[in-house]
Amino acid sequence: MSVADGFRELYGAAPEGVWAAPGRVNLIGEYTDFNDGFVMPLALPHTAVAAVSRRDDGRLRVHSADVDQGVVQLDVDALRPLSDTGWAAYPAGVVWALREAGHAVTGADIHLSSTVPTGAGLSSSAALEVVTALALNDLYALGLSGRELAVLAQRAENAFVGVPCGVMDQMASACCADGNALYLDTRDLSLRQVPFDLAARGLRLLVVDTRVKHALGDGAYAERRAGCEAGARALGVRTLREVEYAQLSEALGRLSDETVRSYVRHVVTDNHRVERTIALLDAGDVRAVGAVLTEGHASLRDDLRVSCPELDLVVRAANDAGALGARMTGGGFGGSAIVLTEAAEADTVTKAVEAAFAEAGHMAPRVFPAVPSAGARRLY
Ligand code: ADP
Numbered sequence: 001m002s003v004a005d006g007f008r009e010l011y012g013a014a015p016e017g018v019w020a021a022p023g024r025v026n027l028i029g030e031y032t033d034f035n036d037g038f039v040m041p042l043a044l045p046h047t048a049v050a051a052v053s054r055r056d057d058g059r060l061r062v063h064s065a066d067v068d069q070g071v072v073q074l075d076v077d078a079l080r081p082l083s084d085t086g087w088a089a090y091p092a093g094v095v096w097a098l099r100e101a102g103h104a105v106t107g108a109d110i111h112l113s114s115t116v117p118t119g120a121g122l123s124s125s126a127a128l129e130v131v132t133a134l135a136l137n138d139l140y141a142l143g144l145s146g147r148e149l150a151v152l153a154q155r156a157e158n159a160f161v162g163v164p165c166g167v168m169d170q171m172a173s174a175c176c177a178d179g180n181a182l183y184l185d186t187r188d189l190s191l192r193q194v195p196f197d198l199a200a201r202g203l204r205l206l207v208v209d210t211r212v213k214h215a216l217g218d219g220a221y222a223e224r225r226a227g228c229e230a231g232a233r234a235l236g237v238r239t240l241r242e243v244e245y246a247q248l249s250e251a252l253g254r255l256s257d258e259t260v261r262s263y264v265r266h267v268v269t270d271n272h273r274v275e276r277t278i279a280l281l282d283a284g285d286v287r288a289v290g291a292v293l294t295e296g297h298a299s300l301r302d303d304l305r306v307s308c309p310e311l312d313l314v315v316r317a318a319n320d321a322g323a324l325g326a327r328m329t330g331g332g333f334g335g336s337a338i339v340l341t342e343a344a345e346a347d348t349v350t351k352a353v354e355a356a357f358a359e360a361g362h363m364a365p366r367v368f369p370a371v372p373s374a375g376a377r378r379l380y
Pocket residue numbers: 064065066067086087088090112113114117118119120121122123124125126128
């Protein structure tokens with residue numbers, strides 16, 4: 001059933017419109033967005049699709065075709081951060097953030113369905129937030145830009161849902177463009193669309209969803225964040241973004257804590273890897289990006305220590321089978337990896353990863369191509 005039909009069945013009238021917002025994979029620049037650094041995500045063809053109508057009576061009704069929970073009924077005046085409304089906290093948090101910012105959102109009926117795998121590090125949560133934000137922006141004629149909607153969606157996730165994420169996921173979902181990667185400076189949210197036409201070059205970027213999510217992920221994220229902040233304080237800078245790559249060894253020499261030192265090394269080198277990737281893409285040398293990805297993985301594994309055996313195995317098996325490079329992507333401790341490969345080798349590489357997983361006794365991974373796709377948009 002289409003999302004519009006689902007809406008009609010639930011709420012007894014056609015929706016005023018239907019919107020879509022994608023999940024994303026991050027090509028390079030990991031754990032850099034909360035350090036004011038650089039990231040380079042691209043939108044996936046997988047989207048959250050929402051059918052939405054306004055209400056003027058303060059009621060907010062949300063329903064997901066993918067969750068067996070019925071319609072969640074809320075009152076926009078009574079929305080409180082960190083009040084547990086389960087999955088509905090994501091769209092409700094967006095309504096809360098819009099109202100907090102002074103926008104007169106007087107209620108909504110929302111029915112949504114998503115093809116973004118959840119909990120796979122592909123930002124199903126940001127897709128949900130951004131599709132809600134864009135729909136309300138259009139319906140209530142708020143006139144907010146994609147960038148402004150992304151920041152409000154991040155605020156919803158941080159303050160209302162209670163997840164301390166950076167702004168990359170929401171910016172990617174809101175601002176990516178078809179056929180491009182998004183070069184984003186998270187300090188001022190300036191961005192550039194970078195043409196990333198893999199097919200024309202005989203290349204493919206594979207997403208390998210390991211389908212595991214290790215429990216230590218949430219605490220580890222907060223710990224890495226705190227460690228990065230400690231590093232910035234020790235170096236007398238506002239954020240690690242201020243540490244130039246050329247000053248890295250001098251900066252590391254001033255840090256006494258071994259853990260903090262390795263976090264700083266990751267952030268500074270990964271920012272540099274984003275800049276190297278941009279230079280390579282601008283020069284048309286897309287194949288050389290592979291080695292940068294693999295280097296980034298080693299940094300996430302050894303310096304930041306956010307990888308896990310399954311992610312390491314994807315990278316090792318893919319590279320052994322002739323891939324151009326690979327790395328974990330997203331928060332780590334499970335979730336997904338990306339693999340850059342010659343298109344002609346994609347099947348060989350995929351089979352090698354699957355065989356390595358079978359041999360190690362891991363669950364079969366889910367592998368699909370990352371086709372750089374459009375950001376959030378109105379469908380009708
Ligand atoms: P990720 O963003 O990496 O997929 P998160 O843990 O940040 O993982 O977000 C996943 C959560 O988002 C789910 O647990 C659920 O609450 C919510 N979510 C995602 N997609 C849907 C959906 N289609 N319907 C309802 N809730 C969803």
